[in-house]
Amino acid sequence: MSRISANFLLLAAAIIWGSAFVAQSTAMADLGPLTFTGLRFLVAAAVIIPFALREARHRPDKPIGAKDLSVFCAIGLVFFLGIAIQQVGMVVTTVTNAAFLTATYVVLVPLLGAVFFNDRVHPVLLPASLVTLFGIWLLGGGGLQSLNWGDGLMLICAVFWALHVAIIGRVGARTGRPLAIAFVQFFLTGMIGITAGFLLETVSLSGIRSAWFELLYTSIVSGCLAFSLQAIAQRWTQASDAAILLSSEALFGAVFGALLLGERLGPAGIAGCGLIFSAILAVQLVPLLALRKRQATVQPPELVDFK
Numbered sequence: 001m002s003r004i005s006a007n008f009l010l011l012a013a014a015i016i017w018g019s020a021f022v023a024q025s026t027a028m029a030d031l032g033p034l035t036f037t038g039l040r041f042l043v044a045a046a047v048i049i050p051f052a053l054r055e056a057r058h059r060p061d062k063p064i065g066a067k068d069l070s071v072f073c074a075i076g077l078v079f080f081l082g083i084a085i086q087q088v089g090m091v092v093t094t095v096t097n098a099a100f101l102t103a104t105y106v107v108l109v110p111l112l113g114a115v116f117f118n119d120r121v122h123p124v125l126l127p128a129s130l131v132t133l134f135g136i137w138l139l140g141g142g143g144l145q146s147l148n149w150g151d152g153l154m155l156i157c158a159v160f161w162a163l164h165v166a167i168i169g170r171v172g173a174r175t176g177r178p179l180a181i182a183f184v185q186f187f188l189t190g191m192i193g194i195t196a197g198f199l200l201e202t203v204s205l206s207g208i209r210s211a212w213f214e215l216l217y218t219s220i221v222s223g224c225l226a227f228s229l230q231a232i233a234q235r236w237t238q239a240s241d242a243a244i245l246l247s248s249e250a251l252f253g254a255v256f257g258a259l260l261l262g263e264r265l266g267p268a269g270i271a272g273c274g275l276i277f278s279a280i281l282a283v284q285l286v287p288l289l290a291l292r293k294r295q296a297t298v299q300p301p302e303l304v305d306f307k
Contacts, residue, residue, distance in 0.1 A: 006236035010245040013226040013233070018252025020222035021095045022260050024087060027214035032201030033087035036211065038193025041083075043219035045186035051228075052179040062176040071171055072181050076188030078167065082160030083189060084196075089153030094263050097139060097147075099253025100273050101154035106247065106280045107132050108162035116166065124286040128279040135279065138272030139265075182227060247280045 027036050064072075090098055107128050113119035136155075140147040172178045197203055208215070230246070254273060257263040265273065 001232075001236040003237050006233040007245060009229045009233035010237065010242055011248070013229040014246050014249045015252050016222050016226040016229075017249040018099060018254075019256045020218050020226075021090075021099050021253040022256045023214040023217045023222070025090050025095050025098070025257075025261070027211045027218075028087075028091050030207040030210040032197055032203070033091060034084060034193050035197030035201050035203050035207075036193075036215070037080075037084050037087050038190050038195070038197050039208065039215055040190070040193075040219045041186045041223070042190030042194060043215060044223040045183055045190055047220055047224045048179060048183050048186060051224075052183040055177060055179040059176055064175070064177060064180055068175055068177075069184070072184040073188060075164065075168055075171060075181060076185035077192075078160055078164045079185040080189040080192050082157050082164055084193060085153050085157040085160065089150035089157065091150060092148050093150030093154060095257030095261060096254040096263050096265060096269075096273070097151050098154050099250045099257070100139065100276050101136065101151055102158055102161065103247065103250040103280055104132055104136075104155065104276065105158040105161035105165065107283050108159060109165050110283065112159075112162050112166045116163075117170070122283075122287045122290070124282050128282045131275050131279040131282075135272040135275030138268045138275065140272075141266060141268050178231065186223070244281065244285065247277070247284065250277060250280070 024036075031039075086098070086102060093101075107125070110119065110121055110125050111129075114121045136147075140151070168181060172181060175181070230242075233242070250273075254263075254265075
């Protein structure tokens with residue numbers, strides 16, 4: 001696959017994820033957030049089963065032991081907390097706010113990596129974090145009074161997303177079984193979600209039928225398809241390209257919120273979104289560009305002619 005083709009696949013994944021914010025929002029008119037989360041990921045788990053089994057057949061050198069399974073379940077629990085908190089928050093917040101506030105997890109990933117895994121933190125993290133906070137303040141119209149409790153939940157869910165990203169990258173590299181991890185986290189999230197939904201929410205067959213499109217779109221298209229596009233494309237393109245293209249999920253979320261739901265932001269909110277997006281790009285791109293510069297300055301050793 002060419003680099004351009006791979007980048008188009010990454011862009012398609014970002015568009016799908018951005019549009020999924022709309023589906024997650026409109027589904028709340030018919031289903032409770034926990035019930036929707038449970039049904040969505042049970043469908044996603046069912047769809048990904050054959051791909052996970054195919055992975056198992058092609059990776060006999062990477063068996064899954066009891067320890068691996070327990071780690072997969074821990075990842076699934078973090079995943080559930082992130083997605084469930086986000087879905088509850090979308091009951092009251094806008095698609096635009098949800099997209100940009102959730103995307104702040106990119107700034108938190110290196111911070112959590114430093115705290116839990118002793119990763120080195122690039123100096124760009126501090127100014128990017130301050131820019132993000134200022135962007136959130138502007139997103140609230142130049143104050144915090146315009147932000148609601150749903151926006152607060154988006155920031156909490158961003159912490160769980162950041163923790164999820166920090167863990168899953170290491171576990172995926174060690175086990176070599178990304179689809180197995182995906183199945184476990186989808187299935188566990190689905191089971192916890194649907195159980196909590198039946199206990200805490202009113203579940204009706206008519207509500208499920210009314211939200212059938214949102215359920216299928218977020219489970220099959222946003223879940224399985226976009227995940228597969230990302231996994232395939234990142235094998236054939238640069239990390240810097242992937243960082244920019246996948247970060248555009250937040251922008252596409254705002255675009256679809258405006259086109260499909262008529263959401264609008266004032267000048268302060270637009271400026272806030274711009275600052276948040278610039279901080280996201282800085283955290284991803286500045287370390288990559290610095291690494292590329294260092295590699296370019298390393299001169300190859302001189303060849304000695306023994307003739």
